[in-house]
Amino acid sequence: MNQTQNDHRKMIWTIGGGKGGSGKSFITANIGVCLSKLGARVILIDADLGGANLHTFLGIFPPALSLSDFIKKRVSRLEEVLIPTDIPNLQLLSGAQDLLNATDAKSVQRRKLLRSIQSLEGDYVLVDLGGGNAVSVLDFFLMSDGGILVVTPEPTAIENTYRFLKSAFYRRLKQSVSSYPVKTLIDQAMDRKNEMGIQNPHDLMKAVRRISKEDAQRIEEEAKTFHPNLILNQARSKKDIEIGFSVRSACQKYFGIHLHYLGYIAYDQDVSHSIRRRRPLVIENSRSRAAQCVIEIAAKLANSHQKSLGIE
Amino acid sequence: MKGIEEQTYYEILEVSPSATLKEIQRAYERAKETFHSDSLAVYSLFSEGEIHEIRAAIEEAYRVLTDEMLRKKYDQSFLQAPGEQKWEIPPEVQGIPREKEPSLSFTGIAFNVREDTYRGKTLKEIREGMGIDLKTISIETKINMRILEWIEEETFDRLPAMVYLKGFLRAYAKSLDLDPQRVVDGYVRFLAESKKR
Numbered sequence: 001m002n003q004t005q006n007d008h009r010k011m012i013w014t015i016g017g018g019k020g021g022s023g024k025s026f027i028t029a030n031i032g033v034c035l036s037k038l039g040a041r042v043i044l045i046d047a048d049l050g051g052a053n054l055h056t057f058l059g060i061f062p063p064a065l066s067l068s069d070f071i072k073k074r075v076s077r078l079e080e081v082l083i084p085t086d087i088p089n090l091q092l093l094s095g096a097q098d099l100l101n102a103t104d105a106k107s108v109q110r111r112k113l114l115r116s117i118q119s120l121e122g123d124y125v126l127v128d129l130g131g132g133n134a135v136s137v138l139d140f141f142l143m144s145d146g147g148i149l150v151v152t153p154e155p156t157a158i159e160n161t162y163r164f165l166k167s168a169f170y171r172r173l174k175q176s177v178s179s180y181p182v183k184t185l186i187d188q189a190m191d192r193k194n195e196m197g198i199q200n201p202h203d204l205m206k207a208v209r210r211i212s213k214e215d216a217q218r219i220e221e222e223a224k225t226f227h228p229n230l231i232l233n234q235a236r237s238k239k240d241i242e243i244g245f246s247v248r249s250a251c252q253k254y255f256g257i258h259l260h261y262l263g264y265i266a267y268d269q270d271v272s273h274s275i276r277r278r279r280p281l282v283i284e285n286s287r288s289r290a291a292q293c294v295i296e297i298a299a300k301l302a303n304s305h306q307k308s309l310g311i312e
Numbered sequence: 313m314k315g316i317e318e319q320t321y322y323e324i325l326e327v328s329p330s331a332t333l334k335e336i337q338r339a340y341e342r343a344k345e346t347f348h349s350d351s352l353a354v355y356s357l358f359s360e361g362e363i364h365e366i367r368a369a370i371e372e373a374y375r376v377l378t379d380e381m382l383r384k385k386y387d388q389s390f391l392q393a394p395g396e397q398k399w400e401i402p403p404e405v406q407g408i409p410r411e412k413e414p415s416l417s418f419t420g421i422a423f424n425v426r427e428d429t430y431r432g433k434t435l436k437e438i439r440e441g442m443g444i445d446l447k448t449i450s451i452e453t454k455i456n457m458r459i460l461e462w463i464e465e466e467t468f469d470r471l472p473a474m475v476y477l478k479g480f481l482r483a484y485a486k487s488l489d490l491d492p493q494r495v496v497d498g499y500v501r502f503l504a505e506s507k508k509r
Contacts, residue, residue, distance in 0.1 A: 159356040199359070202315045223313050238441065246346035246353035249326060253366060254357045256313030 010122050011305045014141045016129030017149030019160040023233040024048075024150045026271065026281075027294065028128040029057035033280045034298030036089040040123035043082065045093040047140060048130030052095020058085050059278040060092065068096035070116070071109050078116040087283075091122075110136055114143050124305075131160075133167045141168050142175075146301075148229045148262065151247065153240040158247065166190070169201070169226065169255055176222045177215040182208055201255050223256050231297060232264040240264070262300055265293040316366050320390060321373035324366075329387070333378060334448050334487060340374040341443025430490070430498030432466040438488055439464075453483040460484065468503060 015028045028044060036042040046054035047067070055063060065081040075081055082091045117125060127144065129137050141147045147168070151161045167190070174186045185207055189198040198204050201223070209216040232244040244261045251259040268290035274281040282291045314323070322329050325339040346353055347367050354363055376382045439449065446464075450457045459480060462470045471477050478496050485495035 153352070155352050155356075158352050162357055200362075201313055205313050220313060242342070242345060243353055245342060246351060249343065249346045250353045250357055252326060253316065 009309060010120070010125060011146070011301075011308075012117065012125045012127065012144040013146045013148055013301065014127040014129055014144040015148045015150060016131075016137060016141050017151060017161045017164045019152075019157045020131035022131075022150045022152050022157055023265070023271075024130065025054050025057055025128050026275065027148075027150055027231060027233065027265070028126050029054060030280050030282045030291070030294045031298045031301065032090060032124070032126050033058075033087055033282050034295055035124050035126075035302060036087055037282075038298075038302055039089065040302070041089050041091075041121070042124045042126065043091045043093060043120055043122045045117065045125060045127045046095030047127050047137075048095050051130070054128050055092060055094050056278055057275065058087075058090075058092060058280060060085060060094075063092070063094040066094040066096050067113075071096070071113065078113070078120060082120075087280075095128075110139065114140070118143075124301075133164050135171070138164075138168045138171045142172055146227075146229055146304075148231060149259075150231050150233055151244075152234045153232060153236075153243045158243070161247070165228065165251070165255070168228070169223075169257065172226060173204075173219050173222055176218045177208075177212075178218075179212050179215055181211050182215045185211065226257050227260055228257070229260045229262045231262050234267040235264040236267045263293060263297045265290050265297070316362075316369050319369070321377050321386065324369050324373040325377065331377075332452070334444055334452055336374070336377050337445065337448045338443045340370065340378075343370045345443075429502070430485075430495045431502040432464045432499070435484065435488070435495070435499075436464040438490070442488065444488070449484060449487050452487050453480070455480050455483060463499075466502075466506070468506060471503075474500075 015024045017024070025046075025048065032042045032044045044054055044058075045067075046052045048054070052066070055061070060083070063083050065075070065083065067081065069075050070078050070081050078093070082093055084090075085092055117127070127140060129140055149161050149165065151157050170186050170190055174183050177183060177186070185196070185198075186204065188194045188196065189204045189207075192199065196207060198207055205216060205219060208219055230244055230247060232241065232247075235241050241264045244264055248259045248261045251257055266289040268288055270285045270288035271281055271290050274284040277284060281288060282294055285291055286295070316324065320329075322331065325331075325336060325343055327335050327339045331339070344367075345351065347363055347370065349363075358366070376386050439446070446457060446460050449455070450460055453460075459472065461467075463477075463480065463484065472480070478500070481496045481499050482492040485492040
């Protein structure tokens with residue numbers, strides 16, 4: 001890969017989706033390392049609301065400079081809080097170590113942060129969103145070139161992922177329409193016990209058509225272009241791997257969207273060993289099953305970016 | 313964004329209108345698994361009534377699309393001319409030959425098949441893992457069901473002469489998207505070793 005010489009369009013991926021503890025930070029760190037090993041300039045951003053600790057996955061102590069320094073205007077440019085790592089081409093933007101967080105910032109600050117992230121110099125920016133469905137987390141997810149949901153094969157994790165996806169999807173639809181009544185309708189549809197009897201996106205569409213044909217058209221277009229990605233983490237069996245396909249199929253039937261199943265990561269004791277050693281798994285034990293899965297997913301992301309740039 | 317009642321049978325099974333019988337069979341098995349009562353993927357999105365309705369639609373789509381006559385009739389009545397079809401190929405499949413659908417790479421890893429171990433049991437395991445029944449293979453390859461059973465069950469004394477066996481193995485391998493030469497070599501090697509024992 002030699003994208004930096006061929007094209008400077010960078011790719012921003014956000015890693016989020018529902019439940020804490022599903023492995024988002026582990027995946028962000030290790031995919032980032034893989035992409036940097038391929039020769040791309042990579043920036044990892046820790047925007048985890050619950051607990052910023054992406055630095056730990058890279059063996060770095062809590063850095064002196066973090067996002068809160070930028071949000072609190074102690075530094076003027078985002079580049080000033082970027083810290084280098086031991087891995088060539090890989091930089092880290094550490095999460096806030098105090099209660100103020102990137103995703104907790106006020107709307108104006110958030111927009112400024114988003115603009116600053118978009119103007120960072122690099123080939124790939126990976127943003128670890130952490131758990132939760134806060135509006136600010138959804139906005140980070142939606143602003144990216146590709147949103148990646150991480151889910152484990154457990155009912156609670158899948159439920160939370162759908163909740164996150166539904167919130168993100170409806171927020172995106174709301175942002176796309178112009179009429180106030182339709183925006184209000186979308187807000188109300190979020191509550192499944194709403195008075196209008198809107199149970200799913202299909203019902204919502206029928207209700208929107210009655211109010212505004214133009215907005216109904218916009219919603220159709222948005223659904224067609226909304227392609228979030230899915231990684232299934234901690235797969236222990238073939239049945240677990242198949243859950244990823246089932247989730248994809250359920251999303252197609254329920255939301256009418258195409259969820260891209262990027263792949264699965266096998267359950268592997270080597271993962272927890274690498275975390276305890278505070279070393280990325282793909283460096284610590286690149287031949288382990290989980291590392292091989294991460295490498296395959298990182299290669300897919302790199303290939304999809306190259307395809308989008310017309311580089312084969 | 314269509315309700316299940318507005319979707320074509322192809323959309324319900326998530327296959328293209330040019331899908332082969334094998335692809336329809338595989339899609340049907342996967343759809344059945346997805347909307348099974350124990351499935352983790354659907355209970356929190358759909359109500360029981362919706363799941364029931366989708367299951368019925370899947371069964372109906374499968375019934376029609378696996379019957380040559382019914383499918384032909386359905387295609388004539390409900391689908392547009394081939395050039396005007398509105399079917400959208402999922403982005404991850406675009407530009408990839410149909411038989412190289414990315415999902416196969418997942419099953420490839422899951423099965424972890426060594427290239428030199430294509431014995432009958434392995435072929436059966438791969439076929440069942442793909443959710444394809446033997447009848448579908450028999451229809452597609454035009455190989456008698458009994459012969460396919462003997463190949464899978466390793467009933468060596470009933471297998472046809474080597475020249476025919478190789479042809480059957482090649483056709484069977486193709487129908488599972490496997491490398492025909494490796495399957496033939498692996499199977500013949502296993503056969504020879506078994507006879508020595």
